[in-house]
Amino acid sequence: MKKITTIMCVLMALLMLLSACGQEAANNDAVPAVTANSGAVMPEGDDADNEVEATQVSEEEIDAQQFINYILYYDPSVIDGTMTNKSMDAMIICNVNVPLTEIAQGTNGLKIVGGGAESWEVSDDGLVYTFKLRDFNWEDGVKVTAEQYAYSIRRILDPANASPVSYMLFDIKNAAACVKGEITPDEVGIKALDENTLEITLEKVTPYFVQLTYQPYFTPTREDLVNEWGSQFGTSVETTMSCGPFKLSEWVHDSKMTLVKNDAYWNAEEVKLGQINLKLIRDMQAMMSELMNHTIDRASVSVPEWRQKLIATNEFSYGDYILSGTYSLFMNTKYVDDNGNNILGNAKVRRAIAACIDKEEAAMMLKTDMAIPATGYVPSELQMDGINFRNESGYNVMEAFAESVSDPKALLIEGLTELGLDPDPSLYSIEYLVGSTAASSKTEAEYFYEVIKNNLGLNLEVVQVESGVARQRRADGEFGMTYVTSYADYNDPSTYLNGWATYLEKHNTNTGYDNVEYDKLIDAANASTDTAERLELFSAAEKLLVETDCIIIPIYHPMSSMMNGIYIKGFINQNYAATQFKTVYTVGRPETN
Amino acid sequence: MKKYLATRFMHMLITIFLVITITFFMMYLLPGNPLGELVEKLPEDVQANYMAKHGLDKPVYTQYFIYLKKLVFHGDLGESFVNPGRSVVSILKAGVPVSSRIGFQGLIFGIPIGLLLGILAAYKRGKVMDYFTMFLSLLCVSIPSFVLATVLQYFFAVKMQLFPVTGWGSFIFTVLPSIAFGVRSIGVHARYMRTSWLDVMNQDYVLAAESIGFSRTQLTFKIILRNAMLPIVTIIVPELALIFTGTFVLETIFSIPGIGSYFISSVTGRDYPMIIGQTIFIAVMYIFAMFLVDLLYMAIDPRIRLTDSK
Numbered sequence: 094m095k096k097i098t099t100i101m102c103v104l105m106a107l108l109m110l111l112s113a114c115g116q117e118a119a120n121n122d123a124v125p126a127v128t129a130n131s132g133a134v135m136p137e138g139d140d141a142d143n144e145v146e147a148t149q150v151s152e153e154e155i156d157a158q159q160f161i162n163y164i165l166y167y168d169p170s171v172i173d174g175t176m177t178n179k180s181m182d183a184m185i186i187c188n189v190n191v192p193l194t195e196i197a198q199g200t201n202g203l204k205i206v207g208g209g210a211e212s213w214e215v216s217d218d219g220l221v222y223t224f225k226l227r228d229f230n231w232e233d234g235v236k237v238t239a240e241q242y243a244y245s246i247r248r249i250l251d252p253a254n255a256s257p258v259s260y261m262l263f264d265i266k267n268a269a270a271c272v273k274g275e276i277t278p279d280e281v282g283i284k285a286l287d288e289n290t291l292e293i294t295l296e297k298v299t300p301y302f303v304q305l306t307y308q309p310y311f312t313p314t315r316e317d318l319v320n321e322w323g324s325q326f327g328t329s330v331e332t333t334m335s336c337g338p339f340k341l342s343e344w345v346h347d348s349k350m351t352l353v354k355n356d357a358y359w360n361a362e363e364v365k366l367g368q369i370n371l372k373l374i375r376d377m378q379a380m381m382s383e384l385m386n387h388t389i390d391r392a393s394v395s396v397p398e399w400r401q402k403l404i405a406t407n408e409f410s411y412g413d414y415i416l417s418g419t420y421s422l423f424m425n426t427k428y429v430d431d432n433g434n435n436i437l438g439n440a441k442v443r444r445a446i447a448a449c450i451d452k453e454e455a456a457m458m459l460k461t462d463m464a465i466p467a468t469g470y471v472p473s474e475l476q477m478d479g480i481n482f483r484n485e486s487g488y489n490v491m492e493a494f495a496e497s498v499s500d501p502k503a504l505l506i507e508g509l510t511e512l513g514l515d516p517d518p519s520l521y522s523i524e525y526l527v528g529s530t531a532a533s534s535k536t537e538a539e540y541f542y543e544v545i546k547n548n549l550g551l552n553l554e555v556v557q558v559e560s561g562v563a564r565q566r567r568a569d570g571e572f573g574m575t576y577v578t579s580y581a582d583y584n585d586p587s588t589y590l591n592g593w594a595t596y597l598e599k600h601n602t603n604t605g606y607d608n609v610e611y612d613k614l615i616d617a618a619n620a621s622t623d624t625a626e627r628l629e630l631f632s633a634a635e636k637l638l639v640e641t642d643c644i645i646i647p648i649y650h651p652m653s654s655m656m657n658g659i660y661i662k663g664f665i666n667q668n669y670a671a672t673q674f675k676t677v678y679t680v681g682r683p684e685t686n
Numbered sequence: 687m688k689k690y691l692a693t694r695f696m697h698m699l700i701t702i703f704l705v706i707t708i709t710f711f712m713m714y715l716l717p718g719n720p721l722g723e724l725v726e727k728l729p730e731d732v733q734a735n736y737m738a739k740h741g742l743d744k745p746v747y748t749q750y751f752i753y754l755k756k757l758v759f760h761g762d763l764g765e766s767f768v769n770p771g772r773s774v775v776s777i778l779k780a781g782v783p784v785s786s787r788i789g790f791q792g793l794i795f796g797i798p799i800g801l802l803l804g805i806l807a808a809y810k811r812g813k814v815m816d817y818f819t820m821f822l823s824l825l826c827v828s829i830p831s832f833v834l835a836t837v838l839q840y841f842f843a844v845k846m847q848l849f850p851v852t853g854w855g856s857f858i859f860t861v862l863p864s865i866a867f868g869v870r871s872i873g874v875h876a877r878y879m880r881t882s883w884l885d886v887m888n889q890d891y892v893l894a895a896e897s898i899g900f901s902r903t904q905l906t907f908k909i910i911l912r913n914a915m916l917p918i919v920t921i922i923v924p925e926l927a928l929i930f931t932g933t934f935v936l937e938t939i940f941s942i943p944g945i946g947s948y949f950i951s952s953v954t955g956r957d958y959p960m961i962i963g964q965t966i967f968i969a970v971m972y973i974f975a976m977f978l979v980d981l982l983y984m985a986i987d988p989r990i991r992l993t994d995s996k
Contacts, residue, residue: 096903097802097805097806111932131699168769168943170768170769170770171769171770171771176770252731252732252735253735253739254735254739255732255735255736255738256732257721257728257732259728259732260728260729260732263729269729272729272731272732272735273731274731276871324765324770324771325771326771327771328769328770328771328772344941345854346772346779346780346943347780347943347944347947348941348942348943349853372852372853372941373941373943374852374941375937375938375939375941375947376852376938376939376941377937378836378839378939379839379851379852379941380850381941382839382840383851383852384843384844386844386851388850388851393917439907439975440901440928559954560954561716561717561718561722561954561956562717564718564720564722565717565718598730599730
């Protein structure tokens with residue numbers, strides 16, 4: 094018995110010894126409160142009055158040691174702009190490599206400035222873009238040439254590579270044909286005229302084309318290194334070559350990544366950060382805890398409780414901004430319920446459902462204050478040719494329904510009568526497909542169930558399946574109603590509206606929509622170069638989708654709150670290009686060990 | 687003995703082969719494909735290119751035989767679809783030591799404490815100490831690991847800042863996850879040991895040994911312990927085998943680069959080579975562990991050796 098007690102005491106002692114080897118408590122001095130800076134930032138097109146903001150920081154102010162601790166949401170799959178479409182990968186790629194253009198903070202908002210390209214011009218017919226590159230080198234001394242930019246594009250479009258970003262380049266001449274295998278990559282509309290001149294020819298006039306050139310697929314790729322490293326290209330520090338403001342110095346898969354300043358970068362004097370420590374954090378609570386402790390310097394905070402908690406410490410500045418995305422409900426016009434009734438085939442029924450949902454209440458219930466009620470299917474922040482689409486179009490779906498429909502239930506009964514069916518709504522049930530097994534999704538579905546039940550008397554049958562299965566069902570049209578959050582691929586309404594043209598072979602969400610009018614409007618809008626005309630055509634098309642034919646019920650536009658310690662300066666709040674670190678610096682970082 | 691080993695080995699091979707086959711076909715029954723949400727964005731031709739590149743356009747049986755051929759003749763588990771350029775073997779090689787380190791440390795922490803508590807409870811049977819240790823054991827088993835992990839993380843890492851909140855590196859990063867992992871073992875082993883010890887303690891041969899003149903120490907270690915350990919061995923060895931598989935929950939909370947998260951992400955991402963690779967890995971580990979259990983039994987318990995040789 095004595096022996097056992099002794100052994101246990103030894104064990105306890107060992108445990109205490111272990112905990113003593115812990116970190117010293119971080120010394121977080123109270124930093125004086127700074128007014129939080131908030132406000133949505135809207136990216137604007139090229140604007141002569143929009144000067145790039147000069148960073149006015151005296152040398153004494155900034156910290157001696159410039160580094161930042163940032164989050165990796167998942168392990169990047171490959172550091173190669175041609176073979177990935179993931180946002181973490183894009184972030185690394187755009188910081189170790191140089192796209193043709195970049196986004197910078199202007200005095201009137203954001204503007205597009207030269208990255209790898211010093212300047213560019215468009216031909217009179219709008220089909221040929223000529224980029225003049227600046228003189229700069231890769232870290233091994235080899236010059237960055239126009240041919241390398243061209244090689245990237247050809248590599249993406251080569252069908253043998255099956256690149257996940259090929260669909261983003263279909264505006265380039267012959268790109269779609271190349272992917273089908275009908276022509277070779279050499280015949281695609283991109284050519285290096287000389288070492289510093291890149292010429293891109295488009296399929297047709299594309300007003301938003303320059304918006305694509307700050308993305309990772311317009312970075313240069315070294316063909317010699319691709320041949321040398323083969324399938325390992327971009328998967329480790331040894332197989333990644335950089336020409337950008339930073340370079341990879343460490344990559345522990347699933348754990349962390351370290352970037353250090355690249356002294357060979359052409360604008361190295363402007364880069365203040367010496368090191369970027371990227372930590373992979375999977376759990377939301379852990380992420381917020383680290384942000385609170387300043388072991389992570391910046392994060393997107395979407396949980397309302399944490400937002401309040403962090404703001405209350407007065408150690409953070411934050412920018413709330415509206416994302417270019419829309420959470421919408423979709424209705425399948427071909428849906429037949431168990432009794433063989435196709436009530437969603439009638440436009441009045443659909444409009445009744447759309448009208449009975451209070452968007453403001455829905456946004457509040459589903460997202461508290463991290464969303465704004467949707468004004469239309471196209472996000473409120475989206476631009477077209479440098480102007481804000483929503484503001485210029487003036488169309489607001491909430492107002493439109495408020496004016497036209499005073500009694501949704503009566504409208505529903507009208508629709509049912511038109512179909513020759515029994516006008517009692519409680520007889521009908523619509524399958525509501527939920528593409529997630531999370532408990533929160535169930536709660537969301539329950540909200541819509543209640544709303545539709547109370548306002549219309551209709552039943553929703555909630556079906557929860559895994560996201561992959563739901564995707565398949567949406568594509569096959571096996572649902573009654575469902576929801577999707579879609580984000581803009583690029584800054585133009587066509588990214589939202591083109592996908593509903595009825596002549597398309599395949600739809601992501603198959604609503605059985607069939608309206609030749611819609612197709613005509615879309616085709617005309619895409620062929621036009623006149624901004625006012627495009628505005629009118631796209632607005633009319635959107636109205637068909639959300640009001641007249643009512644296939645889509647937009648509910649809210651999500652918001653994001655990027656919070657960082659107040660000692661972090663220089664981040665540009667936008668969600669079109671990858672996060673850039675070259676403008677970031679720290680002033681007054683609290684002492685930690 | 688040799689014959690026994692040979693037959694066992696054959697059985698193990700057949701089991702592994704069955705596991706591979708069943709998993710392979712079950713996997714393909716799942717709707718969806720590795721492209722995931724890209725299916726919505728990529729045009730038909732690009733998707734077709736992707737399928738061809740990964741050999742997914744061939745009929746399932748053909749893919750099965752190609753996979754078996756690669757596995758048996760080249761020992762190649764293939765390349766992950768979701769993480770291009772990384773072979774399944776390299777991902778396992780990177781993640782398994784990490785997961786197993788946590789599991790191992792957790793067990794080193796949990797098992798001795800659990801066993802000691804069990805023995806203590808056995809000797810103090812019926813008294814307050816017994817009820818207390820059994821209550822403790824119940825707590826250890828009932829508290830879900832993610833609750834414990836979050837609590838540990840909150841108090842010791844976030845509030846007291848004694849340990850890092852997340853991450854992986856030196857020993858200090860492994861402490862909290864190991865404790866969270868090992869606590870359950872304390873509960874399990876305490877209860878098993880108590881029952882086993884009590885069982886053996888009251889046997890006639892123990893009384894006989896005591897009356898013959900065995901000292902207290904000799905009695906405890908030579909006789910009671912050796913007999914009481916038998917059922918424990920049955921649990922410990924598979925427990926050791928399963929630590930290689932990692933725990934998804936702990937690895938998510940502490941952001942540990944182990945193999946656990948891959949189990950779930952590879953299925954949701956339909957990363958076929960990864961799914962089978964991992965399944966084979968666990969199957970081999972587990973089958974081998976069971977084999978080890980049988981061997982250990984033979985080593986510990988002479989009775990089993992004798993009956994077998996007949």
